[in-house]
Amino acid sequence: WAEDPLGYFSLVQRSTCGGVNTLNRGIATVGDRPYNPCHVPWLGGILIGLLVGLSIAGAGGWLLMVRLNATKEKLRQADRLAELGTLTAGLAHEIKNPLSTVQLNLQLLQEDVGLTAAPRIVNRLATVTREAVRLRAILDDFLRYAGQLTLQPEQTDLNELLADLVDFLAPQAALTRVQLRQMPYDGPLMATVDPKLIKQALLNLMLNAMQLMPGGGELIVGAKTQGDQAVLTVTDTGPGISEAEQTKVFDAYFSKRRGGTGLGLAMTRRIAREHGGTVELASEVGKGSSFSIVLPLSGVMQQDGGLAAGG
Numbered sequence: 001w002a003e004d005p006l007g008y009f010s011l012v013q014r015s016t017c018g019g020v021n022t023l024n025r026g027i028a029t030v031g032d033r034p035y036n037p038c039h040v041p042w043l044g045g046i047l048i049g050l051l052v053g054l055s056i057a058g059a060g061g062w063l064l065m066v067r068l069n070a071t072k073e074k075l076r077q078a079d080r081l082a083e084l085g086t087l088t089a090g091l092a093h094e095i096k097n098p099l100s101t102v103q104l105n106l107q108l109l110q111e112d113v114g115l116t117a118a119p120r121i122v123n124r125l126a127t128v129t130r131e132a133v134r135l136r137a138i139l140d141d142f143l144r145y146a147g148q149l150t151l152q153p154e155q156t157d158l159n160e161l162l163a164d165l166v167d168f169l170a171p172q173a174a175l176t177r178v179q180l181r182q183m184p185y186d187g188p189l190m191a192t193v194d195p196k197l198i199k200q201a202l203l204n205l206m207l208n209a210m211q212l213m214p215g216g217g218e219l220i221v222g223a224k225t226q227g228d229q230a231v232l233t234v235t236d237t238g239p240g241i242s243e244a245e246q247t248k249v250f251d252a253y254f255s256k257r258r259g260g261t262g263l264g265l266a267m268t269r270r271i272a273r274e275h276g277g278t279v280e281l282a283s284e285v286g287k288g289s290s291f292s293i294v295l296p297l298s299g300v301m302q303q304d305g306g307l308a309a310g311g
Helices: 005-028 041-116 119-146 158-175 195-211 264-274
Strands: 154-157 178-183 190-193 217-226 229-236 278-284 288-296
Touching (some): 041 119, 158 195, 195 229, 195 288, 264 278
Parallel strands (some): 178 217
């Protein structure tokens, strides 16, 4: 039924007509004279309609039951995931508090030891401090990713937003021999977005690109329109991403970079989706990658489903 409804109805029709013909032949053998179904022309139609209706109702009820069970299972899984997310976020907070104490005491211990201690002790303290800082960064990224995003949309010129990011990252790009360029939209490109979150999403993409080009390269950010949407692009000349990895790069905790948390691209996709947009990727191994954040120009969908108009 679900895969071939026309075939199913054809089978019902053949089975029903066969049953009616058998019934007519049986009735024709009863009585002194042969039964002619033409004498009661509506009888066959009623029987066919009744049987077809019952068959359709049965098939429809079966499909409804299957979909209802699938929906219930999805809701149970969603409840389990929500509970797990709450527990995990609580655990992260519990780890974060004593970790802050550990970092503070490590700093005090380094000050007490000073440079007069044996190099072996100084190196070990530095290693522990570095790992504590890395763990703190992982926890902060996780809490940002797992927490609720509250959008504060306002009319924003996306060209100016990109220019601010380029100015901010220019010194770091120069140190890593990355040529950072902007290809702005011709004229103001206004969109109703949360500028802080969109900056964070773009910054994740730009930092990720720069870190994958340790020997230098080119990083181009741009803006354009596509119908009633704005498209913000981040293109690099890095190593590129294979087709197999392209399906995983937005998954949480997937990272090609040693020491990476694997939450940057996942957070970027979440921010885009909260704005009613998407993130697209085009990449070729050995030539580079291009990420595109596609956003609606007219407004963003709030948590209650209403449209936030521009100010």
